Amino acid sequence: xxxxxxxxxxSRPAQTQQTQTRLARVGRGLVSWLRSxxxxxxxxxxxxxxxxxxxxxxxxxxxxxxxRPPIADTTARHYTEVDACLLTGKDGILAGTxxxxxxxxxxxxxxxxxxxVNYQQVxxxxxxxxxxxFLKGMLQGSCEVVLAVGGxxxxxxxxxxxxxxxxxFILVGGGHSKTNVTSVxxxxxxxxxxxxxxxxxxxxxx
Numbered sequence: 001x002x003x004x005x006x007x008x009x010x011s012r013p014a015q016t017q018q019t020q021t022r023l024a025r026v027g028r029g030l031v032s033w034l035r036s037x038x039x040x041x042x043x044x045x046x047x048x049x050x051x052x053x054x055x056x057x058x059x060x061x062x063x064x065x066x067x068r069p070p071i072a073d074t075t076a077r078h079y080t081e082v083d084a085c086l087l088t089g090k091d092g093i094l095a096g097t098x099x100x101x102x103x104x105x106x107x108x109x110x111x112x113x114x115x116x117v118n119y120q121q122v123x124x125x126x127x128x129x130x131x132x133x134f135l136k137g138m139l140q141g142s143c144e145v146v147l148a149v150g151g152x153x154x155x156x157x158x159x160x161x162x163x164x165x166x167x168x169f170i171l172v173g174g175g176h177s178k179t180n181v182t183s184v185x186x187x188x189x190x191x192x193x194x195x196x197x198x199x200x201x202x203x204x205x206x
Contacts, residue, residue: 082206084144088153093119103123144166145168148171149199
């Protein structure tokens with residue numbers, strides 16, 4: 001009976017040794033090449049790398065996204081917590097109307113006091129009864145100074161004023177006089193008179 005003997009191949013260590021020998025030769029060759037370079041050549045190469053790096057950084061700065069937070073607008077207007085509201089007829093603040101002049105006076109007062117100003121026109125029937133819901137909507141909001149221009153609007157504001165004693169009413173063209181009601185006559189100087197009345201009312205709320 002013949003005995004079979006398994007032969008083990010030992011070629012792998014030999015291959016590993018050959019690979020290491022080749023790497024050693026490449027390493028020695030690289031070192032020899034670096035030594036053969038002159039100091040000037042090495043300096044030029046380093047300078048070239050520095051220039052390339054600077055160009056890359058500059059491109060990234062110029063064309064990359066700017067993730068810095070936006071600079072706050074120091075010219076932005078800061079308003080107070082007082083709102084002055086104007087109730088007008090169906091034409092609103094149409095140019096050439098009395099309401100337009102009143103609105104200009106309110107804007108003048110806003111520049112001095114930083115109070116917020118807005119207006120609401122009565123839509124539909126131009127009557128005291130129809131003006132009331134629009135007026136009450138303003139009063140239930142944040143309006144602390146209420147101006148009214150136009151017959152129905154002034155009448156609605158005059159009859160409502162006693163119920164809102166903490167609110168200042170400025171009635172344009174009306175002859176009403178109460179604790180919280182100021183009357184401003186139409187005609188020359190209307191814009192300035194409205195601005196003064198609104199300014200006094202806003203200052204009184206501070």
